[in-house]
Amino acid sequence: MTLLEIRNLSVRFVTPSGVVPAVNDVDLDIGDGQCVAIVGESGSGKTQTLLASAGLLAANGLASGSVRFAGAEILGLPERQLERLRGPGIGYVFQDALGSLTPHLRIGDQLAESLQAHREVDRATALVEARRMLEQVHVPDAAARLGQYPHELSGGTRQRVAIAAALMPQPRLLIADEPTTALDVTVQAQVVDLFRELRTELGMALALVTHDLGIVAGLAERVVVMYAGSIVEEADTSRLFRSPAHPYTAGLIEALPRLDDDTDAPMRTIAGVPPPPGMVSAGCPFAPRCARRSERCSVDSPVLAAHGSAKLACHHPATRGGTA
Amino acid sequence: MNRVVDVQQLNVRFPLDGGRWLSRRWLTAVDGVSFALSRGETLGVVGESGCGKSSLGRALLGLVPIHSGTILLNGARVDGASPASLRRLRRNAQMVFQDPSGSLDPRMTVGQSVAEPLEIFEPGLGSSEVRSRIATALEQVGLAPEHADRYPHEFSGGQCQRIGIARAVILRPTVVVCDEPVSALDVSVQGQVMNLLARLRAELGLAYVFISHNLAVVRHLSSSVLVMYLGRTMEHAPRDELYDRPLHPYTRALLDAVPAPEPGGKSRRLPASIGGELPSPLSPPAGCVFASRCPHAQDRCKEARPALEEARPGHRVACHRWREWTGGLAPRPDA
Amino acid sequence: MNRSRGLWADAGRRLAANRAAVASLVILALLCVLAAVGPAFSAYAPDELDWEMMGVPPELGSGHWLGTDRLGRDLFVRTLHGARVSLAIALLATLVSLLIGVTWGAVAGYAGGRADALLMRFVDVLYALPHIFFVIVLTVVFDRSPMLLFIAIGAVGWLTMARVVRGQAMALMQREFVEAAIASGAGPSRIIFRHVVPNLLGTVIIYATLMIPQMILIESFLSFLGIGIQEPLASLGNLIADGAAEMETAPWILLVPATCLVIIVFCFNFLGDGLRDALDPRER
Ligand SMILES: Nc1ncnc2c1ncn2[C@@H]1O[C@H](COP(=O)(O)OP(=O)(O)OP(=O)(O)O)[C@@H](O)[C@H]1O
Ligand SMILES: Nc1ncnc2c1ncn2[C@@H]1O[C@H](COP(=O)(O)OP(=O)(O)O)[C@@H](O)[C@H]1O
Ligand code: SF4
Ligand code: SF4
Ligand SMILES: [Mg+2]
Ligand SMILES: [Mg+2]
Numbered sequence: 001m002t003l004l005e006i007r008n009l010s011v012r013f014v015t016p017s018g019v020v021p022a023v024n025d026v027d028l029d030i031g032d033g034q035c036v037a038i039v040g041e042s043g044s045g046k047t048q049t050l051l052a053s054a055g056l057l058a059a060n061g062l063a064s065g066s067v068r069f070a071g072a073e074i075l076g077l078p079e080r081q082l083e084r085l086r087g088p089g090i091g092y093v094f095q096d097a098l099g100s101l102t103p104h105l106r107i108g109d110q111l112a113e114s115l116q117a118h119r120e121v122d123r124a125t126a127l128v129e130a131r132r133m134l135e136q137v138h139v140p141d142a143a144a145r146l147g148q149y150p151h152e153l154s155g156g157t158r159q160r161v162a163i164a165a166a167l168m169p170q171p172r173l174l175i176a177d178e179p180t181t182a183l184d185v186t187v188q189a190q191v192v193d194l195f196r197e198l199r200t201e202l203g204m205a206l207a208l209v210t211h212d213l214g215i216v217a218g219l220a221e222r223v224v225v226m227y228a229g230s231i232v233e234e235a236d237t238s239r240l241f242r243s244p245a246h247p248y249t250a251g252l253i254e255a256l257p258r259l260d261d262d263t264d265a266p267m268r269t270i271a272g273v274p275p276p277p278g279m280v281s282a283g284c285p286f287a288p289r290c291a292r293r294s295e296r297c298s299v300d301s302p303v304l305a306a307h308g309s310a311k312l313a314c315h316h317p318a319t320r321g322g323t324a
Numbered sequence: 325m326n327r328v329v330d331v332q333q334l335n336v337r338f339p340l341d342g343g344r345w346l347s348r349r350w351l352t353a354v355d356g357v358s359f360a361l362s363r364g365e366t367l368g369v370v371g372e373s374g375c376g377k378s379s380l381g382r383a384l385l386g387l388v389p390i391h392s393g394t395i396l397l398n399g400a401r402v403d404g405a406s407p408a409s410l411r412r413l414r415r416n417a418q419m420v421f422q423d424p425s426g427s428l429d430p431r432m433t434v435g436q437s438v439a440e441p442l443e444i445f446e447p448g449l450g451s452s453e454v455r456s457r458i459a460t461a462l463e464q465v466g467l468a469p470e471h472a473d474r475y476p477h478e479f480s481g482g483q484c485q486r487i488g489i490a491r492a493v494i495l496r497p498t499v500v501v502c503d504e505p506v507s508a509l510d511v512s513v514q515g516q517v518m519n520l521l522a523r524l525r526a527e528l529g530l531a532y533v534f535i536s537h538n539l540a541v542v543r544h545l546s547s548s549v550l551v552m553y554l555g556r557t558m559e560h561a562p563r564d565e566l567y568d569r570p571l572h573p574y575t576r577a578l579l580d581a582v583p584a585p586e587p588g589g590k591s592r593r594l595p596a597s598i599g600g601e602l603p604s605p606l607s608p609p610a611g612c613v614f615a616s617r618c619p620h621a622q623d624r625c626k627e628a629r630p631a632l633e634e635a636r637p638g639h640r641v642a643c644h645r646w647r648e649w650t651g652g653l654a655p656r657p658d659a
Numbered sequence: 660m661n662r663s664r665g666l667w668a669d670a671g672r673r674l675a676a677n678r679a680a681v682a683s684l685v686i687l688a689l690l691c692v693l694a695a696v697g698p699a700f701s702a703y704a705p706d707e708l709d710w711e712m713m714g715v716p717p718e719l720g721s722g723h724w725l726g727t728d729r730l731g732r733d734l735f736v737r738t739l740h741g742a743r744v745s746l747a748i749a750l751l752a753t754l755v756s757l758l759i760g761v762t763w764g765a766v767a768g769y770a771g772g773r774a775d776a777l778l779m780r781f782v783d784v785l786y787a788l789p790h791i792f793f794v795i796v797l798t799v800v801f802d803r804s805p806m807l808l809f810i811a812i813g814a815v816g817w818l819t820m821a822r823v824v825r826g827q828a829m830a831l832m833q834r835e836f837v838e839a840a841i842a843s844g845a846g847p848s849r850i851i852f853r854h855v856v857p858n859l860l861g862t863v864i865i866y867a868t869l870m871i872p873q874m875i876l877i878e879s880f881l882s883f884l885g886i887g888i889q890e891p892l893a894s895l896g897n898l899i900a901d902g903a904a905e906m907e908t909a910p911w912i913l914l915v916p917a918t919c920l921v922i923i924v925f926c927f928n929f930l931g932d933g934l935r936d937a938l939d940p941r942e943r
Pocket of ligand 4: 572573574612613614615616618619620621622625630642643644645646
C-alpha cells in the first residue's frame with residue numbers, strides 16, 4: 001500500500017529578488033514500511049520536497065501539486081489538522097538536530113511533551129515512555145539523560161534524542177533529513193545501524209535524505225536521485241548501484257572516495273558546478289556538466305519516464321535503463 | 325634543507341571559563357604530538373570531532389596558545405614567538421578552512437580577499453601588479469580573472485573553496501594547513517578540490533597538513549597519516565603501511581566506518597563494541613584513552629597509558645596489545 | 660545577469676522594496692528640507708510677535724497656516740525651527756555616541772579577556788547611573804547651552820552602542836573569515852577596521868536609526884521640563900510644553916508640534932525596521 005503519494009509537487013519561494021523555483025514536478029511514492037532514500041547535491045531540493053510533504057514549508061514557500069498521506073490530501077490543510085496528522089502519522093528529524101531541540105527544556109520534558117501533544121497520557125506515563133524510547137535508540141544511561149539539557153549531550157546522543165522525539169508518537173512514516181551528516185564517521189555508522197534496527201522492530205516507513213551514497217547502500221530499498229529540483233533517476237538500490245543509468249548518478253557513485261582507489265590517478269569527479277538556485281535552463285539541467293550530452297540535450301529537456309521498475313530522465317543513458 | 329615542519333611533543337591547552345587564576349582548569353586539546361614534514365609531502369591528520377585536529381593545525385601557525393613542546397616552521401620557532409614575528413612566519417605558512425563561504429569576508433570582493441596576504445606582506449606593490457597577481461592566483465585554481473570583482477555569496481561552495489586556496493597560495497608559501505577543506509563540499513566537487521590541491525602541490529612544491537575525518541579522503545593526498553584520539557597520537561605511519569596494516573584498533577574502526585557504496589557488499593556494521601562515546605576531554609581516562617570503546621581492551625589498558633612505540637620502521641602505534649589483536653604482523657585483517 | 664552586487668547594493672534593493680521604509684525616508688527627507696528652507700518662505704520669523712493675531716487657530720487665509728501661539732508667534736515657522744533644533748541635536752548626539760560606542764565596543768570585542776572586562780565594566784558603571792538625573796545635574800551645574808545638551812545626551816547613548824557593538828564584534832571574532840585573515844598575517848588594526856567594523860556596520864546603522872528618535876524624545880523631555888532648550892529658541896520639546904499649558908483653550912498649540920514629533924519618531928522607527936529587514940535577511 002502506498003503511504004505517501006506525491007504527485008506533480010512543485011515548490012517555489014517568493015523572495016525580494018523574485019520567485020525562486022526549488023522543486024519541479026516531483027512524483028514519489030513511499031510504501032508502508034518501505035525505506036526510500038533521496039540523494040543529490042545540496043540545494044537540489046531534497047529538503048524542500050519533504051518539508052512540503054509534511055506541511056512544514058517556510059512562510060515564503062508555495063507548494064503546488066498533490067501530496068497524499070494514507071489517502072488524505074496534505075497540501076492546503078490548515079495548520080491545526082496538520083499538527084494532528086504529523087505526530088502519529090509523520091515524524092520529522094530535522095537536518096539540524098541541535099536546532100530542533102528546545103534549548104531550555106530537559107530531554108525528558110521534551111520527549112514527554114511530544115507524546116502528550118498527540119495522546120491523552122499523564123506526565124508520569126509519558127516519562128516512562130520517554131525513557132523506554134531513549135533505550136530503544138541506545139542512548140546510554142537513559143534515566144540520567146531525562147534530566148539533562150540538549151547542550152550537555154554530544155552530537156551523536158543529540159541526534160539519537162531528536163530521533164527519539166520524532167518516534168515518541170509512533171509515526172507510520174519517519175522523515176530523516178541528513179541525520180548523519182553532522183556526525184563523526186564511527187557515530188554515523190551507529191546511527192545507520194539504529195535506523196536499520198528501528199525499521200525491523202517498529203515496521204515504519206523511512207524517507208531518508210542524504211548526500212552520502214554509502215549510507216544509502218546500507219539502508220534503503222529504493223533510491224531517488226534529484227538534480228536542480230527535479231528527479232533524474234529512481235530505481236531499486238541494488239539496481240542503481242550496479243548499473244546507474246543517469247550520467248549524474250553514475251558520476252556520483254564514481255566520485256565517492258573509496259579505500260581501494262588508485263592513489264596515483266586523480267580522483268574521479270564531475271566537472272563543473274551545480275547550477276545556482278532558481279536557474280531554469282531550456283534543456284537538461286545537467287547538460288553543462290554532462291560528458292554524454294548531445295545537441296539535443298541543451299534544447300530538449302528530458303522527462304522522467306518509466307523503464308520497467310525504474311524511472312529515468314535522460315536522452316543518452318549511461319547503461320540501458322529499465323530493460324535489463 | 326628540505327624539512328619545513330618539525331613538531332616535537334606539542335601540547336595545546338585551553339583555559340576553561342569560570343576558574344580563577346590558580347584554580348583554573350585546562351582542557352588539553354593536543355597532547356604530546358610529534359611529526360616532521362618536508363617539501364612536497366603531505367601529512368594526513370584523521371580523527372573524530374573534538375580530537376584536536378584543528379587545534380594541531382592552528383598551533384602550527386601560532387593561532388592557538390602552545391603550552392609546551394616545540395614547533396619549527398622553515399627552521400623558525402613558532403612556540404614562544406612574539407605576535408609580530410608570528411605574523412611574519414605566516415608569509416610562508418597559510419591555511420585553508422572548512423567552511424568555504426564562511427572563511428571569506430562577505431563584504432569584500434573575491435579579489436580583495438585573495439589579495440589580502442599580498443597587501444600585508446608586499447605592501448609596496450603597484451595596483452596593476454596586484455591585479456595581475458590576483459589573476460594568476462585565480463587562474464591557478466581554475467577560476468577566471470573576471471571573478472575578482474564579484475562577491476563570495478555569488479559562488480558555490482566548491483568555488484569558494486577555490487578562492488580560499490588561491491588566497492593561501494598567492495604568496496607561494498612552503499606549508500599550507502588544510503583544515504577539512506572538502507568536508508563541507510558535495511561529493512561531486514570534493515574530487516575537483518582534491519585534484520586541485522594535488523596539482524598545486526606538484527607545481528609549487530608545497531607541503532600540506534591535511535585534516536579530515538574521513539580516511540578514504542586523506543588517502544589520496546597523504547604521504548603519511550597521523551590518527552588522533554582525544555588529543556593523542558594513536559598511530560602514525562607512511563600511508564600504504566597504515567592502510568594495509570593498521571596496528572591500532574581505532575584506526576581499524578575508522579577504516580570500517582568508511583561508507584561502502586555497494587549494497588549487499590561489505591556492510592557498514594561495526595563490531596558492536598565500538599559503540600560508546602568519546603570520553604570527556606576534561607577528565608581523560610588514566611590508561612588508554614580509547615579503552616572505553618576498544619573491542620580489545622583489557623584491565624591493563626585502563627590502568628597504564630600505552631607508550632607510542634615504533635612497531636615497524638616509521639610506523640608508530642600507541643597500543644598495549646597491537647601484537648595480540650593483529651596476530652603479530654598480520655596483513656590487512658579483512659584482506 | 661553578470662552584474663555583481665555587493666551585500667550593500669542587495670540591501671539597498673530590499674529596502675527600496677519596503678514601502679513603509681521608503682515612505683518614511685521620503686517624509687523625513689521632506690521634513691529636513693522643510694526645516695532647513697521652509698521658514699524662509701513664510702512671512703514670519705520664529706520669534707516675531709504678531710500683535711494682531713495672538714492665539715489664532717490654523718487658517719490658510721491669515722498667513723499663519725498652522726495658527727499662532729499666545730504671543731502671536733507663527734506656529735508653522737516655530738515648529739519647523741523646533742524640528743530643526745531637535746533633529747540637529749539628535750543627529751549630533753547619535754553621531755557622537757556612534758563614534759565613541761563603535762570604537763569602544765569594537766576594541767573590547769576584538770581584545771576579549773581582561774581588556775574587554777575592564778572596558779565593559781566601565782560601561783556598566785556608567786550605565787548604572789540614572790541618566791536623566793545625570794543630564795539634569797550637568798545642565799544645572801554648567802550653562803544651559805544646546806551644545807552641552809547634545810554632549811550630555813550623546814554621552815549616555817554611546818553606552819548602549821558600545822554594548823551592541825562589542826557583542827557583535829565578539830561574534831564576528833569567532834567567524835572563520837576573521838580567523839582566515841589572522842592566518843593570512845593580518846594585524847589587529849587590519850582585523851578591526853577591514854573585517855570587524857565593516858561587518859557590523861549594518862547593525863550599527865539599524866541601531867543608530869532607532870537611536871535618533873530616542874534622542875529626540877530625551878531632548879524633548881528635558882526641554883519640556885524646562886532644562887533643555889530655552890525660549891526664545893524653539894525645540895519640539897519646549898513647544899509641546901507651551902502647548903500643554905494651553906491644552907484646553909487652544910489645543911492646536913500642542914497638536915502642531917506634537918504631531919511633528921510623532922511623525923518624526925514613527926518615520927525613524929519604520930525606517931529602522933525596514934533597514935533591519937534589508938540588512939539582516941533571514942535567508943542566506
Ligand atoms: N578556543 C578554545 N577554547 C576552549 N576549548 C577549545 C578551543 N578550541 C578547541 N577547544 C577544544 O579542544 C578540543 C579539540 O578541538 P579541535 O577543534 O582541535 O577538534 P577537531 O579535531 O578539529 O574537531 P572537529 O572535527 O569537530 O573540527 C575540543 O575538545 C574543543 O572543544
Ligand atoms: N525560505 C527559502 N526562501 C528562498 N529559497 C529557499 C528557501 N528555502 C530553500 N530555498 C531554496 O530551495 C532550494 C532547494 O533547497 P533544499 O531542498 O533545502 O536543498 P537540499 O537538497 O540541499 O535539501 C535551494 O536552492 C534553496 O536555496
Ligand atoms: S539528457 Fe543529455 S545532458 Fe542530460 S544527463 Fe542525459 S545525456 Fe546528459
Ligand atoms: S591499549 Fe588497550 S584499549 Fe587501548 S587501543 Fe590498545 S587494546 Fe585497545
Ligand atoms: Mg537539505
Ligand atoms: Mg576541526
